[in-house]
Amino acid sequence: MDTAILYIEEEDKSLKKINNSTPLKEKIINLMDRNGLDTEQFLIVMWEESGGHTLNTLNVSKNPDTRTFEFSTDFPLIADKYPVPALVLIAELICRGHVISEAIDWTIKGINRTIPAIDEEKVRIMKNFEKNDNKIISIKGKDYEIHALSDNSDAIDIFQLKSKDSTLYFRPSGTGPDVRFYIFGKKETHLEEIHTVMNYIDDNFKYY
Structure with a gap:
């Protein structure tokens, strides 16, 4: 497929x-x-x-x-x-x-959230963020390894952001006007972390 x-x-x-x-x-x-x-x-x-x-x-x-x-x-x-x-x-x-x-590892929490994005903004986010593939970026003092995940036709569909104690993913929704974010991170900080990453992507890759 x-x-x-x-x-x-x-x-x-x-x-x-x-x-x-x-x-x-x-x-x-x-x-x-x-x-x-x-x-x-x-x-x-x-x-x-x-x-x-x-x-x-x-x-x-x-x-x-x-x-x-x-x-x-x-x-x-x-x-x-x-x-x-x-x-x-x-x-x-x-x-x-x-x-x-x-x-179950109860110290880890998984959740998903979205940011609004019309089709043009979805494409812009994915294209603009692609330059970070296989690099390490810092978001609010936390380092993340970035990996682009592609389908079997080599189209990038998902980005993975991996830190020392959390893993996040984001991808454009195929059914609605938004970009979906997912986190598997520390129970105490996962909500703050996913919103920090969402805001970073929204502010830096959506409009330029």
Whole structure:
């Protein structure tokens, strides 16, 4: 899919762009090799920020003759714009004895906010900010590594701003006159931080 934005997070937390299935298969094979597994079934969950998500099962087994791993699935894609699949998963995990609250890092808070921008302003923000790709910028005394995330046709769709204790993203909305910002940061300061970054982008890249 040309419009897909697909990245894998490496062990050092950097993002690696992928445009085919090979890197993901290699990750799974390495994981199974490290754990001495010849066969395993994975639940694949792909989350999407506006509420859509895709679920599927992936069967991976080592062929006894060729000793290579083979991948298969028994189902078509399961996609939904409602939280029913997520609730089913959570209910099943609870039934199996998992304590969901213990798997959550409560020191981190995620939230999204928007700034108003008509189509021309969206384009201007993305074009003007592109000069910061792979650079470090300082916003109100805090340093951020900037990375442009592109789709498989190499069109930049999202910018990532990563500091030592937070990660922010922003992108133009495809459905309304605004630019959307997202933060995963410290619970005590995430609201102030996202508004600081929003104001910086709005003031410096929207009108020039």
